[in-house]
Amino acid sequence: MPVTQLAPPTLDEIVDDLKKFEKKYHISTVDFLAEDGLTDAVDDDDATEWLYRVEQFRMLQQGQHARSSRTERATSVSICTNVNDVMEQLAA
Amino acid sequence: MHYLDYVSWLLAEHGRLVLETGTVEVGPLHNPTFAPSSPPWNMDWLVKFHDSHHVQIKERWFPETRVVPRGANVGYRKHFSFHYGTTNPAVDVRGFPLRDPRNFPPIFRIDCDRHGPHIHFHGNSHITQNRVQGLTIKNVDPFDFMKAVNEHRANAGKDFDAIMGFKVV
Numbered sequence: 001m002p003v004t005q006l007a008p009p010t011l012d013e014i015v016d017d018l019k020k021f022e023k024k025y026h027i028s029t030v031d032f033l034a035e036d037g038l039t040d041a042v043d044d045d046d047a048t049e050w051l052y053r054v055e056q057f058r059m060l061q062q063g064q065h066a067r068s069s070r071t072e073r074a075t076s077v078s079i080c081t082n083v084n085d086v087m088e089q090l091a092a
Numbered sequence: 093m094h095y096l097d098y099v100s101w102l103l104a105e106h107g108r109l110v111l112e113t114g115t116v117e118v119g120p121l122h123n124p125t126f127a128p129s130s131p132p133w134n135m136d137w138l139v140k141f142h143d144s145h146h147v148q149i150k151e152r153w154f155p156e157t158r159v160v161p162r163g164a165n166v167g168y169r170k171h172f173s174f175h176y177g178t179t180n181p182a183v184d185v186r187g188f189p190l191r192d193p194r195n196f197p198p199i200f201r202i203d204c205d206r207h208g209p210h211i212h213f214h215g216n217s218h219i220t221q222n223r224v225q226g227l228t229i230k231n232v233d234p235f236d237f238m239k240a241v242n243e244h245r246a247n248a249g250k251d252f253d254a255i256m257g258f259k260v261v
Binding site: 003004005006007008009037038043045047048049051052055059060 | 099102103106121124125127130131134150171173191203206
């Protein structure tokens with residue numbers, strides 16, 4: 001199989017993945033991040049993937065914000081820069 | 093590293109790699125979060141050998157915000173895992189073996205995850221860098237690992253410490 005580039009994920013897909021981890025481990029993303037992803041209850045590979053999804057989520061949110069500013073859209077999207085912002089965005 | 097430089101490197105190294113007959117690959121699959129070229133991005137790659145052994149490669153690249161402005165689109169490899177072992181026949185939707193370290197433990201594995209860089213070797217898990225001499229774990233790339241697996245398989249009995257030049261202390 002050749003080297004292949006996959007299509008970028010959507011924000012909804014990333015949020016779905018975050019929710020799957022929360023459901024699997026019965027831990028919120030916020031609680032997971034509050035322990036720096038080090039909770040023993042979470043498998044190492046899942047922890048890696050969970051942290052990566054959070055980063056994707058954060059960056060996509062920032063991207064949305066930047067596009068929103070450029071086009072002067074009326075609806076602003078908050079920039080997700082820390083744990084509390086992640087929590088608010090997921091809860092929304 | 094920039095994403096497009098990473099892809100160029102991946103294509104070149106993969107093109108040079110020689111795999112044994114009967115090997116099946118899934119990937120390497122690289123996946124940017126943004127089109128076309130901003131971090132974070134990831135890479136997943138499965139190499140299945142004919143004898144129920146496989147290599148599974150994962151890399152997770154994050155935005156480099158420590159030394160350059162975010163707009164420079166530079167990424168750094170924060171997490172990775174390079175796994176060689178017997179293959180769980182249960183697979184995910186992509187055909188990658190499901191993780192089952194109890195029943196399918198690694199023969200050799202190099203990780204940089206939430207615990208930092210470490211290796212799994214000779215049945216010992218999480219051998220951290222301070223116990224590994226002669227190898228800087230965080231600098232190992234997927235093709236270093238693949239070449240080591242190829243050499244191990246081609247030379248029965250030659251172990252990974254001899255191939256990669258490290259010693260566990």
